[in-house]
Amino acid sequence: MDRRLALRAGVALALVNVRYWSNVAPLAREQMRRWRSRAQAIDDPVLRALALAKLDEEGFNAEAAAMLATLTPRRQRRRAVEAIVASEILYDYLDGLTELPGHEAQGDGDRLFTAFADAVTPSAQARGGYYRDHSRSEEVYLGALVASVRLALGELPATARVAEMLARSAARGARAQLLIHATGPAQSEQPRLWAEREAAGTSLGWREFLAGSACSVLGVHALIAAASDRRTTYEQALEIDRVYLLMSVLPTILDSLIDHAQDADADRPGYLRHYDDRDVLARRLARVIDDAVGHSRRAPNGAHHVMTLVGIVAYYASAPTADSELARPVMEHIGAQLRPLLAPSLRIMRAWRAAKRLRARRRGVPPTRLRRA
Numbered sequence: 511m512d513r514r515l516a517l518r519a520g521v522a523l524a525l526v527n528v529r530y531w532s533n534v535a536p537l538a539r540e541q542m543r544r545w546r547s548r549a550q551a552i553d554d555p556v557l558r559a560l561a562l563a564k565l566d567e568e569g570f571n572a573e574a575a576a577m578l579a580t581l582t583p584r585r586q587r588r589r590a591v592e593a594i595v596a597s598e599i600l601y602d603y604l605d606g607l608t609e610l611p612g613h614e615a616q617g618d619g620d621r622l623f624t625a626f627a628d629a630v631t632p633s634a635q636a637r638g639g640y641y642r643d644h645s646r647s648e649e650v651y652l653g654a655l656v657a658s659v660r661l662a663l664g665e666l667p668a669t670a671r672v673a674e675m676l677a678r679s680a681a682r683g684a685r686a687q688l689l690i691h692a693t694g695p696a697q698s699e700q701p702r703l704w705a706e707r708e709a710a711g712t713s714l715g716w717r718e719f720l721a722g723s724a725c726s727v728l729g730v731h732a733l734i735a736a737a738s739d740r741r742t743t744y745e746q747a748l749e750i751d752r753v754y755l756l757m758s759v760l761p762t763i764l765d766s767l768i769d770h771a772q773d774a775d776a777d778r779p780g781y782l783r784h785y786d787d788r789d790v791l792a793r794r795l796a797r798v799i800d801d802a803v804g805h806s807r808r809a810p811n812g813a814h815h816v817m818t819l820v821g822i823v824a825y826y827a828s829a830p831t832a833d834s835e836l837a838r839p840v841m842e843h844i845g846a847q848l849r850p851l852l853a854p855s856l857r858i859m860r861a862w863r864a865a866k867r868l869r870a871r872r873r874g875v876p877p878t879r880l881r882r883a
Contacts, residue, residue: 515803518813519820519851526817527858529580537588538576541595542569545655552648560610561651564602570866572598574825575731578818581811582738586666590738593662594731600629600655601727605687607644618643619691623684625652629659630676630730632669636660667740672733672747679729679751682708686723713801714759717784718794721762722755729754732815742810749809756802757819763795764826767837788836792843799823799847817855820848824855828863 542565549561572595579590604626608619621643628636636656641647663669669676689701701720709719732754736742766773766781773780785791799819806815826832827841845852 515816516851519816522813522817523854526577526580530577533587534576534579534591537591538573538595541592542572545599548651548654551650554646554648557646557648560606561603564606568602571602578731578735581735581814586738589662589665590735593659593734596655596658597629597730598727600659601626608688608691619688625656626680626684629656630680632660632664633673663734663737666737668742669737671742671744672737675747675751676730676733679726679733682723683726686720690724718759718798721781722759725758725761726755728758746810749805753802753805753809753815756798756805757822759798760822767840768826768829768831770836771834788840792840795844796847799844820851820855823848824852824859828856828859
């Protein structure tokens with residue numbers, strides 16, 4: 511990374527931390543409390559337990575995603591935080607619903623994920639009936655999450671100009687999640703075939719495209735932040751979508767990398783099953799990072815996007831299991847691309863992990879984590 515870009519990204523890191531802790535974090539925590547209260551009111555005990563477990567175990571997803579709201583004009587920041595936090599909680603909850611026993615009915619996953627599509631397209635009428643093909647249902651949580659995202663997005667000044675990319679990113683994420691979690695011999699080749707087709711015209715191989723799509727809710731959050739700025743153009747939204755598709759490759763793959771031993775012990779395949787060679791994996795991730803940095807230069811707030819990319823790598827590099835025999839060479843390979851920015855980001859992430867562990871211990875819940883496919 512060249513010195514000038516690194517300097518700009520370092521300034522962005524300092525600015526983000528000031529804005530986040532002074533203004534965005536209190537708004538995000540307010541929203542988390544709001545959705546916890548809603549989750550506690552779910553009458554179905556299984557769905558209530560699922561919603562609360564997702565908030566406990568993956569609540570950090572929403573808090574981390576809200577950092578993108580530091581890009582927004584201050585007068586639009588509350589609405590942006592509302593939309594980002596609710597869309598993240600919605601996505602995590604839908605992911606959990608598709609893994610519950612009783613979700614196997616044909617079309618159930620597609621029907622559930624129409625909730626996410628409805629949430630990010632406030633100009634179209636919401637279809638509803640999300641639980642129609644599911645064995646369980648409730649009336650106080652899923653619909654409220656959808657309505658909250660729609661209301662907040664509908665009041666942001668540039669939503670119309672990012673609408674196409676929002677819908678595209680949401681659809682991409684839903685399809686990838688459903689394909690990855692599908693089981694049975696008939697479904698074994700579907701993720702590869704879909705990703706090979708959809709990756710045409712991008713710089714990504716099918717494995718990386720599938721990984722990026724599975725976490726493309728990150729792109730949704732970036733587009734929500736862009737919708738908060740009335741100066742955002744269609745072309746800028748298109749570039750942001752490209753940057754965050756590339757950036758979203760990292761959480762899916764790095765999560766599987768640092769959890770490889772745990773996945774193996776639990777007889778879970780993990781995303782690393784798609785890679786036979788660790789060196790090939792490292793080179794492909796390095797190329798993704800290079801492409802993401804290159805596209806960030808052409809996107810608005812490019813230094814901020816680079817800082818976000820560094821933060822993702824730092825999050826996983828700061829995990830204790832990142833020092834495993836399998837993970838260490840890969841993390842060192844990609845970490846070398848991000849010097850000198852990675853060192854301060856690592857310090858921040860290690861401090862954040864320590865604080866999260868302490869808070870989780872006091873509450874008696876597992877430490878929160880970023881998403882995995």
